[in-house]
Amino acid sequence: xxxxxxxxxxxxxxxxxxxxxxxxxxxxxxxxxxxxxxxxxxxxxxxxxxxxxxxxxxxxxxxxxxxxxxxxxxxxxxxxxxxxxxxxxxxxxxxxxxxxxxxxxxxxxxxxxxxxxxxxxxxxxxxxxxxxxxxxxxxxxxxxxxxxxxxxxxxxxxxxxxxxxxxxxxxxxxxxxxxxxxxxxxxxxx
Amino acid sequence: xxxxxxxxxxxxxxxxxxxxxxxxxxxxxxxxxxxxxxxxxxxxxxxxxxxxxxxxxxxxxxxxxxxxxxxxxxxxxxxxxxxxxxxxxxxxxxxxxxxxxxxxxxxxxxxxxxxxxxxxxxxxxxxxxxxxxxxxxxxxxxxxxxxxxxxxxxxxxxxxxxxxxxxxxxxxxxxxxxxxxxxxxxxxxxxxxx
Numbered sequence: 001x002x003x004x005x006x007x008x009x010x011x012x013x014x015x016x017x018x019x020x021x022x023x024x025x026x027x028x029x030x031x032x033x034x035x036x037x038x039x040x041x042x043x044x045x046x047x048x049x050x051x052x053x054x055x056x057x058x059x060x061x062x063x064x065x066x067x068x069x070x071x072x073x074x075x076x077x078x079x080x081x082x083x084x085x086x087x088x089x090x091x092x093x094x095x096x097x098x099x100x101x102x103x104x105x106x107x108x109x110x111x112x113x114x115x116x117x118x119x120x121x122x123x124x125x126x127x128x129x130x131x132x133x134x135x136x137x138x139x140x141x142x143x144x145x146x147x148x149x150x151x152x153x154x155x156x157x158x159x160x161x162x163x164x165x166x167x168x169x170x171x172x173x174x175x176x177x178x179x180x181x182x183x184x185x186x187x188x189x190x
Numbered sequence: 191x192x193x194x195x196x197x198x199x200x201x202x203x204x205x206x207x208x209x210x211x212x213x214x215x216x217x218x219x220x221x222x223x224x225x226x227x228x229x230x231x232x233x234x235x236x237x238x239x240x241x242x243x244x245x246x247x248x249x250x251x252x253x254x255x256x257x258x259x260x261x262x263x264x265x266x267x268x269x270x271x272x273x274x275x276x277x278x279x280x281x282x283x284x285x286x287x288x289x290x291x292x293x294x295x296x297x298x299x300x301x302x303x304x305x306x307x308x309x310x311x312x313x314x315x316x317x318x319x320x321x322x323x324x325x326x327x328x329x330x331x332x333x334x335x336x337x338x339x340x341x342x343x344x345x346x347x348x349x350x351x352x353x354x355x356x357x358x359x360x361x362x363x364x365x366x367x368x369x370x371x372x373x374x375x376x377x378x379x380x381x382x383x384x
Contacts, residue, residue, distance in 0.1 A: 019364050021219035022289075025298060028214065070274060073292045074266040081259060113215045113296040117289055124289075165376045169211060173372030180365040 041144025200326025231328025
């Protein structure tokens with residue numbers, strides 16, 4: 001039951017992109033086609049779960065016992081940057097097909113604030129390891145859901161006649177606003 | 191290079207928010223009121239100016255291959271400074287900005303200026319560039335925050351301008367952030383063309 005609550009809250013109610021504004025850059029940047037949106041969603045899910053797992057262990061096994069919690073920001077961002085590099089190298093060797101699919105999105109992920117954000121939130125919310133992983137995975141699902149929905153709308157938007165001044169980013173942002181309004185409908189769920 | 195031009199380009203011409211579209215997460219996330227926007231902007235300005243300055247000072251010592259991780263460590267150091275200082279002296283603001291303070295580390299404006307400007311220019315110009323870009327970012331955040339606060343709660347910087355009976359709550363909630371920023375960018379595009 002507890003896990004179900006975490007999943008619903010993270011995917012729908014507190015959607016990481018539309019309600020918490022994390023990972024907006026890839027949300028606006030790679031949402032022009034559904035296929036790239038799916039690729040980005042997959043890459044984020046992979047790194048997000050892995051990064052949350054590693055940062056959680058580092059927090060509990062290194063930062064907490066030595067009372068150096070103030071190094072959290074520096075430690076986490078270095079872990080994430082190193083992890084992304086490592087995943088890239090391993091994928092290239094071990095699974096070229098997956099690397100082909102996710103490859104171009106991986107370098108972008110280091111500066112995706114959703115990764116660092118979820119890693120810190122997991123610590124702040126005092127989840128245990130299993131809850132943390134479920135939380136990270138459901139946030140990734142929420143991210144992918146928002147990204148794919150938004151890409152679908154933008155594909156249609158390309159065919160519409162948009163007023164000159166609103167072309168490009170402005171209409172994309174307003175569309176995202178309306179999508180966020182739709183997600184507000186979930187706020188009573190949990 | 192003309193230092194005034196270097197300083198003032200961040201406000202409209204190369205505004206990180208309205209033109210370059212960098213640092214969107216804090217832009218949308220913390221601007222539910224003008225004061226939050228200003229606080230976030232100034233915190234980012236400090237990190238931006240200091241990290242630009244330090245990167246420019248040590249740029250010849252850092253091997254090219256590991257420059258990005260080195261920049262990130264420098265930036266993260268200043269973010270930690272801001273985080274601890276704000277927690278000690280401005281606990282209210284720290285609480286309302288929440289997660290977005292540590293996330294200054296992944297704000298693309300900061301790393302972007304370190305890589306694009308500070309790694310090629312002398313320390314003084316880099317410091318001024320960081321200050322200008324940071325204040326431009328603060329200006330954008332305060333503007334966005336003021337509009338949202340005015341429409342959503344009838345106040346600016348907590349000074350009531352009209353009755354709460356006429357407010358549109360939507361604008362302080364998440365969708366309002368996207369919509370107001372969308373129209374602001376459309377307006378800036380229009381001004382730049384004219």
